[in-house]
Amino acid sequence: MAELKRTGLYDLHVELGARMVPFAGYEMPVQYPPGVMKEHLHCRAAAGLFDVGHMGQVILRPKSGDVNDAAAALEKLVPVSVLGLKEGRQRYGLFTNAAGGILDDLMIANRGDHLFLVVNAACKADDIAHMRAHLSDICEIEEVAGRGLLALQGPAAEAVLGALVPATAAMKFMDVAVLQSDFGELWVSRSGYTGEDGFEISVADSRAVAFARGLLAHDAVEPIGLGARDSLRLEAGLCLYGNDIDTTTSPVEAALGWAIQKVRRAGGARAGGFPGADRILRELEEGTGRLRVGLRPDGRAPMRAGTQLFASESAQQPIGTVTSGAYGPSIEGPMSMGYVATGQAASGTVIFGEVRGKRLPATVTDLPFRPSSYKR
Amino acid sequence: MKFTEEHEWLRVEGDLVVVGITEHAAEQLGDVVFVELPEPDTTVSKDDEIVVIESVKAASDILAPVDGEIVEVNEALTDNPGLVNEDPQGDAWFFKMKLEDMASLDDFMDEAEYKDFIA
Numbered sequence: 278m279a280e281l282k283r284t285g286l287y288d289l290h291v292e293l294g295a296r297m298v299p300f301a302g303y304e305m306p307v308q309y310p311p312g313v314m315k316e317h318l319h320c321r322a323a324a325g326l327f328d329v330g331h332m333g334q335v336i337l338r339p340k341s342g343d344v345n346d347a348a349a350a351l352e353k354l355v356p357v358s359v360l361g362l363k364e365g366r367q368r369y370g371l372f373t374n375a376a377g378g379i380l381d382d383l384m385i386a387n388r389g390d391h392l393f394l395v396v397n398a399a400c401k402a403d404d405i406a407h408m409r410a411h412l413s414d415i416c417e418i419e420e421v422a423g424r425g426l427l428a429l430q431g432p433a434a435e436a437v438l439g440a441l442v443p444a445t446a447a448m449k450f451m452d453v454a455v456l457q458s459d460f461g462e463l464w465v466s467r468s469g470y471t472g473e474d475g476f477e478i479s480v481a482d483s484r485a486v487a488f489a490r491g492l493l494a495h496d497a498v499e500p501i502g503l504g505a506r507d508s509l510r511l512e513a514g515l516c517l518y519g520n521d522i523d524t525t526t527s528p529v530e531a532a533l534g535w536a537i538q539k540v541r542r543a544g545g546a547r548a549g550g551f552p553g554a555d556r557i558l559r560e561l562e563e564g565t566g567r568l569r570v571g572l573r574p575d576g577r578a579p580m581r582a583g584t585q586l587f588a589s590e591s592a593q594q595p596i597g598t599v600t601s602g603a604y605g606p607s608i609e610g611p612m613s614m615g616y617v618a619t620g621q622a623a624s625g626t627v628i629f630g631e632v633r634g635k636r637l638p639a640t641v642t643d644l645p646f647r648p649s650s651y652k653r
Numbered sequence: 654m655k656f657t658e659e660h661e662w663l664r665v666e667g668d669l670v671v672v673g674i675t676e677h678a679a680e681q682l683g684d685v686v687f688v689e690l691p692e693p694d695t696t697v698s699k700d701d702e703i704v705v706i707e708s709v710k711a712a713s714d715i716l717a718p719v720d721g722e723i724v725e726v727n728e729a730l731t732d733n734p735g736l737v738n739e740d741p742q743g744d745a746w747f748f749k750m751k752l753e754d755m756a757s758l759d760d761f762m763d764e765a766e767y768k769d770f771i772a
Contacts, residue, residue, distance in 0.1 A: 313684055314683075314735075575736070577731075578687050611686070633705065
């Protein structure tokens with residue numbers, strides 16, 4: 278097995294008492310001494326600091342110097358409008374394959390003369406190879422080296438980061454900016470993956486520890502591990518690549534059609550032209566046989582990933598499977614996401630999950646489980 | 654108090670044995686969010702899976718440590734599973750058993766042996 282990698286904050290995590298676990302090829306903190314539940318609630322009440330330095334940071338630099346050339350090229354790989362993305366803005370995207378499945382989900386930012394992407398840790402090598410294979414004529418594809426990535430999330434995030442980097446306070450949800458600071462040049466986006474207002478900040482490795490300590494110096498800020506990151510994103514109804522979406526799920530089945538702007542859909546000015554477009558555009562028009570939904574189990578027992586779902590207590594054939602399931606500390610009860618047959622996908626439908634041989638009722642629920650508080 | 658290799662503690666109370674999980678086990682589990690208890694008056698055999706515990710991390714079972722009859726369960730855990738983390742070796746007992754043979758407790762570890770076991 279390959280040696281596990283470490284982010285520049287490894288020693289700080291250990292100093293803070295983190296329990297480190299292997300995750301996507303890295304040794305990452307799964308929890309700190311307070312534990313998953315308290316970390317989760319702290320992030321929702323004040324602010325949480327996450328090390329997301331395992332994720333891939335990639336620059337697409339157009340050889341022509343015109344960012345529109347990079348945007349047009351990237352549109353060959355993603356079903357989203359990249360040309361429609363204004364300078365200083367970011368949007369969610371998906372790499373699709375020829376079968377209409379999802380290779381990865383990512384963030385795409387327009388930074389004036391180039392595009393900046395953030396991709397999942399487990400997929401980054403494949404994503405970069407995929408872009409090199411298809412975009413090298415038009416763009417230089419640079420994996421950013423020597424920079425860490427932190428997320429500061431929660432209602433106190435704006436005040437905390439604003440005290441260190443005043444220009445961040447004026448940013449709105451999905452704005453991006455390159456800002457000078459006491460910690461060198463920061464690449465800031467007002468985004469995250471918790472359902473909270475907050476920021477993701479790329480910082481040079483040489484300054485990352487000092488920056489993290491500067492944020493942790495505020496009473497409002499506590500470090501948060503991967504355990505709480507998972508329950509936070511699930512309450513926010515956000516997909517985890519590899520669990521809720523993968524090459525076997527299409528964007529429409531995954532209820533991510535909102536990420537495909539009108540201009541890329543049938544009848545749009547730049548309709549199709551991405552891998553799997555035939556299937557994905559057809560599904561946008563005609564629907565799919567199954568859909569990703571939220572589920573609230575009626576009792577307290579969590580329905581975890583892999584739980585088989587049935588239309589009734591006695592039905593023989595499953596109608597779907599749970600892909601993520603956990604206890605939601607803020608909603609004070611169990612929550613799951615999974616795929617169900619479209620006939621059972623309407624909000625309010627009662628279905629059954631088989632837990633330890635027993636069929637337990639669960640209600641199909643609109644996502645997110647908890648309203649998000651993005652600063653739009 | 655006696656201890657099992659499955660990280661249960663057993664405390665004799667008159668002719669009954671009270672069973673819970675150790676502080677070490679509770680810490681390893683993380684925050685407990687769900688507890689499913691057996692029905693009182695159930696006859697169980699050693700190693701039957703009689704309690705389900707779900708934490709923020711995973712599901713696990715408590716096995717019957719010995720043969721006997723469940724005579725009482727701690728309903729407070731159903732409504733407040735977090736008690737398992739707050740007071741694992743006190744208020745968060747899981748069930749009380751009447752043993753077929755009290756001598757079956759003799760084989761379990763005492764506290765010093767258990768401390769060595771988890772060291």
